[in-house]
Amino acid sequence: MARLTRTVSKIGERLRSPEARKDDARALLTGRFAAVGRQADQAPVVLDRLETQGQLGTVPVDFMLAQLRLQTAQQFDTDVEKALADRAAPALFIRGGTMTLDQLAAEATKSYPDALQRDGETVLARWPIVIWSDAALVVGSGQRLELSTTDGAFLLNSGLLTLDRGTLSASEGTNPGIKNFRPFVATAMTGAMQAREARFDRLGYGGTGSTSGISVLGAALFPAKISSFIVDSTFDNVGGISLQNTHRIRLSGNRISGGAGPAIALKGVTGADIMNNVITGTTDAQAIDVQNTSTSVAVTGNILLGNRGSGIFVANDARDVTITGNLLSGNGRGGVSVVRSACMTIADNIILSNGQVGIKVRASDALTLSHNDLIANAGAGISIIDQDAHARVAIDGNAFSANKSGIHGGSASEVALKANDFAGQSPILLDGEFAPYVPQLLKTAASAGPQAEALTIHANTQSAAPADCKTGS
CATH class of the missing domain: 2.160.20 (Pectate Lyase C-like)
Structure with missing residues (x-):
């Protein structure tokens, strides 16, 4: 002993x-x-790709949240709008194919200068970002997408979110509308999230579910066509990883420290490797x-x-x-x-x-x-x-x-x-x-x-x- x-x-x-x-x-x-x-023995992961080039527009935040609540059985926090510094501002809306973080920053700077700020390889999002079901966002090696805590930013994904050695984090600061708010990343409906050797910092609040930090929320009428996985990645002070009503999930080789927990939560999941x-x-x-x-x-x-x-x-x-x-x-x-x-x-x-x-x-x-x-x-x-x-x-x-x-x-x-x-x-x-x-x-x-x-x-x-x-x- x-x-x-x-x-x-x-x-x-x-x-x-x-x-x-x-x-x-x-x-x-x-x-x-x-x-x-x-x-x-585990097969190496292969990141899925969309061949077409995505387009950037805007969509009302309240409309998108209403749709996602409807399709995911009310799993979205009804108070999340209170965190938005400018409730009249829309969300950035990616549709029709793949956008890299560089392309997102370039398009937003040209058409929506209040939405993003860029400093080298770091892009700070002040508006929420929505990835639609026919679209993908890729955060590549050495790149950092930071979601503004004070502005109430978050990311909603019903398409494909890929982190290939990139970083997703929340900015420092306190949100004036919800004191314990921290930005989060929620994948819902047909969406999938794939990450390898990625980093996640300071994300999430409010226990399990959509605001936990990183979530994948399935829906019976909209099953995901692409598998989600997170491998060999680092989570530092992230509230938790929440997987609900989805299937074919792999979480392996990750380092998770701090955060309220549960660090990994599964509800209604069919087929998962937590290794x-x-x-x-x-x-x-x-x-x-x-x-x-x-x-x-x-x-x-x-x-x-x-x-x-x-x-x-x-x-x-x-x-x-x-x-x-x-x-x-x-x-x-x-x-x-x-x-x-x-x-x-x-x-x-x-x-x-x-x-x-x-x-x-x-x-x-x-x-x-x-x-x-x-x-x-x-x-x-x-x-x-x-x-x-x-x-x-x-x-x-x-x-x-x-x-x-x-x-x-x-x-x-x-x-x-x-x-x-x-x-x-x-x-x-x-x-x-x-x-x-x-x-x-x-x-x-x-x-x-x-x-x-x-x-x-x-x-x-x-x-x-x-x-x-x-x-x-």
């Missing part, structure tokens, strides 16, 4: 800088940390949040250190979620929490010194918790509570050390234990309603290997059909 704690401390030191990446700590990701350091990110220091919420019927989500190889809430929180009918090979330490509300969800695998994670329970399961079914290291958490290593009568949880091959207790149960249903290592867990192995099973646990714990004896607590009746994770029934 002491060695693991020292190693996690060293990992934290190497990743302290907002510019650090997981690779900066890779030399330490060996031995017990090998699953965290493992690199999955090899480093997330530290959220001030209000968890690092990764998966909710509201999200499915086919892989959370793999992430390092989540010192966040205010849980490291990973899964809730509200999420299913087919895999949480594997992550390092979670120093998170205020525990390592992994699963609430009212089903069909999940939580495996090969190191969950150390979190503020509450290592893995908490509540009102959830068809979960497998295997080969996790659960060490020195302030609560139980694993807690299982408020289960439905026929719910099943398998706990297989985990190692428990120095948690407040090993496994806690309260209103639990079937829990199957096999080949778990409690050698470092004292003095409480089983807690709550599981406490009477300690003698049976000690007997079965003496067996190991493929023929290890299992202990099933609160075994369900044979008539209780297991959850069908293929059909969702």
